[in-house]
Amino acid sequence: MTDTVRIVQFYPVELGITGDRGNVRSLQVRLERAGVPVEVFRVGIGDPIPADSDILVFGNGPLSAMRIVAGDLRSRAAELEVFVESGRSLFSIGASAELLSEGVDLLDGEKLEGLGLFPFRVARTRERNVGYIIADTPGGRVIGFEDHASRWTLGPDAVAVGEVVAGKGSFARGDGAGEIVRRGEAYASNVQGPALPLNPRWTDAILGATTARRGISWRLGAAHEKLDEYAEGARAAIEHLVHSKDFRTIGL
Template sequence: MTETVRIVQLYPVELGITGDRGNVRALQVRLERARVPVDVVRVGIGEALPADADIIVLGNGPLSAMRIVADDLRARAAELERFVEAGRSLFAIGASAELLSEGVDLLDGEILDGLGLFPFRVARTRDRNVGYIIAETPFGRVIGFEDHASRWTLGPQAEAAGTVVAGKGSFSLDGAAGEIVRRGESYASNVQGPALPLNPQWSDAILTAVTARRGIAWSAGDAHTHLNEYADGARAAIEHLVHSKDFSTIGL
């Protein structure tokens, strides 16, 4: 019998406001379509992480939510460091990505200490980046939505995974805009949407790493065709809007 892959959504209530459960669902369904057993566990404040977790997904939330989970997350710092260092997969979007950085400099001068799992620092800004984003990455063209008021400064050891071709991105990269910081098989990003249903190739990069580490036979195939077609349609619509002469930004 094929071993079960365990996906954890950490802080689903506090950090799950931008469709972040969709990232969990995308990974889950792609495994299920390949007949790989999946167990999804939702872990809240004060609850233990499963020792055999394969993927941890963290989502987005306001500054108030970051403050609510910050102490609990810091208490898990050593455990999460071991998780990432072991080559397991962590996927963090928005506020959670900032909490996993080296720290967040807020507009009022307060510093929100990070865990340092990813080698970048965050500065909150008064200018908000809102709109569609497209980035070229080693795992294909990533398409999604960005909505953040922050800039990241990468440390010398940081691995930038994406070069932005449309949108603002999270950081500067060799004179261009960059998006997605990668450490091993873990990712920090501001791409929402949620990102993984829109980008099956990114999901598959994560799942390929997870199943290879576990010795589980898995690959995308005919069972994933319709999922990919839905994603392709949404991606094409976004690209059309981005490149349309009549489209400049998204009004709020």
Template sequence: MTQVTIAQLYPTELGITGDRGNVLAIERRFAARGIDAVSVKVNRGEELPADLDVLVIGNGPLSALRGVHADLAARAGELEAFVADGGTLFSIGGSAELLGEGVESAGGEKLSGLGILPYRVARVRDRRVGYIIVDTEDGAVVGFEDHASEWTLTDADAAYGVVREGHGSFARGERRGEFVRRGNAFAGNVQGPVLPLNPALTDVLIGTVGERRGFEPATVVSGELDEYAEAARTKILMRPTRDKGFKTIKV
């Protein structure tokens, strides 16, 4: 049986918005294909698995980002090599900010980024809260956004999605954009957790692993979990964000 390895980095500090659900969604989609997915939690000071296939990093407040910053910076070379080699990285919220070129708080404090993904982040006083729908080349992605950050892309070609409803993370021409992709590295601000709500996006990640490892993932027959996801997606897609009280909150 084919086996893949998934790691969740900093699950305590950067796992506050159901980020473990993203790991479980990847595990179950692999299992549905008869592929054994082994997942490990990696904390500060611990090594990533040598045979790593998927790295998931979640969300956390600015205080948590400060707490993991030194440890993450020490991994910069290893993470860059992983992404450059086609490794699959899925990063949401606070962790995505640190993978960029730097973060500046609303008060002027600056945290250096790893420079793995092409954007700078400014924390703002307007908090963007509500359901979000993002159109990507791989289909619509739905979820919930709750962040106070504005990204500025330094490579426009890395933009992965266009916001249909909601606010998003960055400007994309006259519209708003959400999700950045470099190779098989994905980063964004869509929570939920986002992968259980979006089986097609999860399958995109699985496909990148198969491409790197040299196997073709089988097509998955929709099961009970997909039916739950589809029901939730339909409610969001049929009732646009503006009808669900999407707000920009001053903080």
């Protein structure tokens, strides 16, 4: 195994509609600016997962796209379970997070079977939550955009990461709302934007875990400062909007 980190984007055509390639680019560019070589692969329906993959990225899409990829994704259930159990990194947003859950209960009564990779179940709702979201996590504040019509019910073994301070979030947490479920180094969330360019500390947590597992030397430096500056500017603008008295979360 070389020092090259291998990043895989799953179903970029069907599940890549909310800037999901930006999550891949964020991981790739931050590694490259630290001098770590990177290979990026796109895996579509029927394509094999490249050997020795380090990070899997799953994006978002409509219900029609979920139906298209569901069968292929289920055929990979055992392989993905081994991947997550081995401590490798996985990042899933929106529709893909739902498919990796225990299942999705649709409004017409249909139940869409999930892989059970994450211990929560999804119920689609008639209320659509659209707007900025801010959640406090042990690794820092996560900021982004949410656009979903679903609520997650977490199982007893689910690890809830974030406490929502603005926006609706994905699930109930105490008297408030929560966002992001974690299993080992795998994450499921509804934070879009895309999320990783807006949240460098989250990106770096994923990269830190990946490089540590591989024994690769990786650290932040001057080459990352401009990226962080851009992210901080966008985050500050969002926080200003959220805390403005004129701001309202959009409900459709």
